[in-house]
Amino acid sequence: MVDRLVNSEANARRIATVENCFGANGQPLAIPGRVLVGEGVVTKMCRKKPKTRQFYLFNDILVYGNIVMDKKKFNKQHIIPLEEVKLENLEDDGILKNGWLIRTPTKSFAVYAATATEKTEWMVHINKCVEELLKKTGKKPSLEHAAVWIPDAEASICMHCRKTQFTVINRRHHCRKCGAVVCNPCSSKKFLLPAQSSKPLRVCLSCYDTLTKARANRGDLPVKPVEKPVNQDSSGEDDSEDEVEETGKADVEDPVKGMDNLSIDEKPTFYGDTAEPTTDPNHPTSCYTSACDAGNYTSACDTSACDAGNYTSACDAGNYTSTCNSDAGNSVCNTSSATCYD
Numbered sequence: 001m002v003d004r005l006v007n008s009e010a011n012a013r014r015i016a017t018v019e020n021c022f023g024a025n026g027q028p029l030a031i032p033g034r035v036l037v038g039e040g041v042v043t044k045m046c047r048k049k050p051k052t053r054q055f056y057l058f059n060d061i062l063v064y065g066n067i068v069m070d071k072k073k074f075n076k077q078h079i080i081p082l083e084e085v086k087l088e089n090l091e092d093d094g095i096l097k098n099g100w101l102i103r104t105p106t107k108s109f110a111v112y113a114a115t116a117t118e119k120t121e122w123m124v125h126i127n128k129c130v131e132e133l134l135k136k137t138g139k140k141p142s143l144e145h146a147a148v149w150i151p152d153a154e155a156s157i158c159m160h161c162r163k164t165q166f167t168v169i170n171r172r173h174h175c176r177k178c179g180a181v182v183c184n185p186c187s188s189k190k191f192l193l194p195a196q197s198s199k200p201l202r203v204c205l206s207c208y209d210t211l212t213k214a215r216a217n218r219g220d221l222p223v224k225p226v227e228k229p230v231n232q233d234s235s236g237e238d239d240s241e242d243e244v245e246e247t248g249k250a251d252v253e254d255p256v257k258g259m260d261n262l263s264i265d266e267k268p269t270f271y272g273d274t275a276e277p278t279t280d281p282n283h284p285t286s287c288y289t290s291a292c293d294a295g296n297y298t299s300a301c302d303t304s305a306c307d308a309g310n311y312t313s314a315c316d317a318g319n320y321t322s323t324c325n326s327d328a329g330n331s332v333c334n335t336s337s338a339t340c341y342d
Helices: 009-025 116-137 205-218 241-246 255-260
Strands: 036-045 050-058 061-069 073-081 086-089 099-103 108-112 189-191 201-203
Touching: 009 036, 009 073, 036 116, 050 108, 050 116, 086 116, 099 116, 189 205, 201 205
Parallel strands: none
Antiparallel strands: 036 050, 036 108, 050 061, 061 073, 086 099, 099 108, 189 201
16 A cells, blocks of 8 residues: 555655655655656667667656666656556567566557566556546546657658659658658658647657548648758657657667667565554564665565575565565464464
8 A cells, every 4th residue: 555655754765765866857756645656777669679678667757767877867857747648568579578568648658577477466546546646636537648669770761652652862750640660651650649739749750641531530620731941850749758869860779689788677666555664573584685675565575585494485575465464563464374474
């Protein structure tokens, strides 16, 4: 339960640490009722190649940013309201494993965890936060979500006309409606997508025709299409903000090869389902590992490092799962197997 962490010193300290890591360019994160539920590093599939990103899960928002200095400094902070988030599982595809989609009305993308267990942890905690937030606010989940952009490396020719080959001159563009990689002539029109921007965005000709017909069927007033100069660059304010350093590069890296060069050594840490640190003598601190945050009983705890008889795998490192069915602070779990605590 995250409620028990709302006014805790530990939660305030963690949020302050996150704010300091983003520095003056980051948005203030400490507001009444906000709880840091979890944190960790995952691999985000960006337009050019996969990149490691630091993620922070709060009970109402999801925050991520570029890693400038490990554990110390991040930039290009992105804040996603959880009430807009929908997760979709991704099946393993070769070296692309342990992935899922994060969909929102304004932006959608794929991320990958280091292991299947970590993927499950992230998805379970995010979905739980979304569910509890929607229940609390009474809002309905978003029905429309932005398309996931297809990585540049997956298209050597235009996905619309199937003719134009991409070169330094014939650059790749992305349709903001379907996410396809298209050439400039095949994406020469713009259409207003209110969920993504207050300004008309680049769309492919197929999506433009579909959107125009749908608008006509609704009886909306026609909007004159916005033509763009043939030589206009594909980048701009509607491009991915955390990839601006890639803009202008003609070479496209293979995203699969990029996955080989990314390693995530540390496991994510989750606080939301756990109790605050305790000095209960029945739970000696020697049973904790550094990943447990001094007795915070997170799923990141290494049960093998615990003293024999204090924890077992059935207790989920003191996380009080249905197997143990115990309130935080009790020294004995309600289980007939007597394998949780002595």
